[in-house]
Ligand SMILES: NC(=O)c1ccc[n+]([C@@H]2O[C@H](COP(=O)([O-])OP(=O)(O)OC[C@H]3O[C@@H](n4cnc5c(N)ncnc54)[C@H](O)[C@@H]3O)[C@@H](O)[C@H]2O)c1
């Protein structure tokens with residue numbers, strides 16, 4: 069195809085995508101795919117030296133929606149130059165260095181200071197421009213095309229963290245930030261929403277560009293501010309000054325901002341942010357590097373589209389689209405049936421994705437995926453979890469139907485729907501459930517039976533009829549030695565590990581039983597409170613609810629589990645075979661002298677002199693309570709290296725933080 073023709077096609081295509089993304093808030097492809105097409109266009113334009121008049125490379129943002137009043141920004145809002153690799157980033161820096169040197173050669177009497185950089189998170193939400201006159205919020209607008217945006221004052225006023233009045237009363241200013249939906253808020257919203265939101269960015273953008281502010285309020289948005297775009301009465305010399313101004317005027321500014329004199333340190337910080345990304349409660353799609361000195365910013369100036377004094381370093385995308393090929397149904401150890409999707413292989417965040425989770429049949433309905441087989445879907449992968457299907461790209465029901473099974477795919481038993489999930493109730497005779505229960509029983513945090521794996525469980529099931537955890541304790545050397553791949557040594561090792569596991573403590577034993585909805589921390593609470601297996605087996609739901617962290621669902625699950633004669637028999641059998649399930653010795657009376665005594669402590673980040681588990685144990689021995697998340701009840705945060713969102717939150721809440729590991733260790737010993 070001749071270049072002109074492909075350029076026209078690309079422009080048309082990209083403009084269509086822009087319209088769906090910016091104007092309708094309903095993207096037709098992932099950012100990753102969009103960016104690839106966009107880069108292709110930029111390349112053609114550069115090679116051919118021609119730019120079509122309606123090329124998206126020439127404009128910031130999108131078209132305005134009818135129905136909103138327009139707002140002309142007092143100074144234009146810019147897009148950001150992008151770097152997708154370290155090379156591109158170095159090029160950006162080289163240009164900044166060169167322009168500064170040129171300037172200094174021309175103005176030797178008043179040179180610019182050496183370059184220094186601010187590194188901020190690049191929030192992935194909707195740009196907001198707020199206008200304050202004499203201290204009062206008088207307008208709020210989207211970025212629009214950069215010059216004119218849509219007035220969304222009523223919508224923005226529903227964001228509780230945005231101040232309606234500010235102390236600065238010297239005429240008019242405009243400040244810019246990003247309207248966002250926290251991921252925890254999105255998850256919570258989606259558990260109740262008739263139509264779940266596909267992602268937090270669309271959740272925020274859709275809510276803000278909606279004519280009904282009530283809907284905006286329901287989405288419980290938040291906003292981070294990072295720029296003063298226009299001001300009558302105040303000038304800043306540095307970015308730091310500007311950020312202090314925003315902070316002093318009650319704007320929410322992000323705590324992850326750092327300043328560097330050396331470009332190599334900037335690069336290191338980018339890696340650091342990338343590692344923290346998965347721990348943040350909001351979406352970021354990169355980091356923004358800005359030159360700190362305002363006079364230098366003026367000297368470097370702007371291109372048509374963006375400032376030369378800032379650059380966005382884009383991280384690897386976490387979202388893309390692919391084709392949903394088929395769905396299979398897997399049976400878990402509790403009998404829960406999970407739909408697993410097979411998708412057309414696609415690269416995402418550094419790995420090839422082929423399997424995605426669909427959670428449950430309720431989710432398939434809610435996400436409008438019922439007729440999605442063979443269609444294009446959005447998938448998202450964050451951190452190491454298996455990617456999730458977020459929804460269909462188009463709204464039409466143009467795919468084949470995903471048919472939920474009526475019978476267990478493994479044992480054929482009729483399935484029962486409870487809530488959003490399907491269950492196979494044939495617990496005693498459904499192979500994957502049995503294998504799952506036995507494997508879980510043997511796992512590290514449970515009975516910790518060394519060398520035991522799913523394969524062992526299957527082999528024991530197939531060849532020696534092992535049907536429940538209790539059967540493990542009846543195994544004999546003669547039985548094991550007959551098994552495939554079992555030599556004398558392996559058989560003895562397994563028997564020894566089984567023998568050793570009989571001494572596992574009560575909490576681990578309870579966890580090993582695999583009570584539905586009951587995790588490690590709950591079984592620990594149970595063991596510490598009751599200190600006796602039969603007391604727990606006989607506890608009523610009322611008693612259980614009185615314990616910390618035990619709610620109604622968990623209490624019912626525990627009671628139902630122990631009411632089951634099959635479980636009771638299995639437990640008694642294990643006890644008769646020598647399993648002890650003892651509570652640990654009563655806690656030592658601790659001295660109240662320790663610095664940590666009576667404090668609620670959270671550990672985060674990497675420690676080097678001891679593991680986090682060891683640190684927890686020591687803290688507990690000194691009378692501290694160690695918890696997992698930072699809240700207003702936290703007294704102290706121990707932040708090791710690479711601490712992420714917990715550290716930020718603790719700082720926000722004004723909680724005492726120990727960041728120096730040596731000091732922490734010293735306090736443990738004193
Ligand atoms: N999927 C689609 O169909 C589609 C269509 C169009 C655009 N897009 C996406 O949008 C991007 C282009 O959008 P753009 O031109 O607005 O650029 P951009 O969104 O990548 O960068 C500019 C914006 O960054 C925001 N920002 C966040 N944190 C900031 C900080 N700390 N300091 C300064 N600004 C900060 C600002 O709101 C600013 O407007 C593309 O890269 C693409 O990924 C996707």
Ligand SMILES: [Zn+2]
Pocket residue numbers: 399476477478479480481492493494498499
């Ligand atoms: Zn079954």
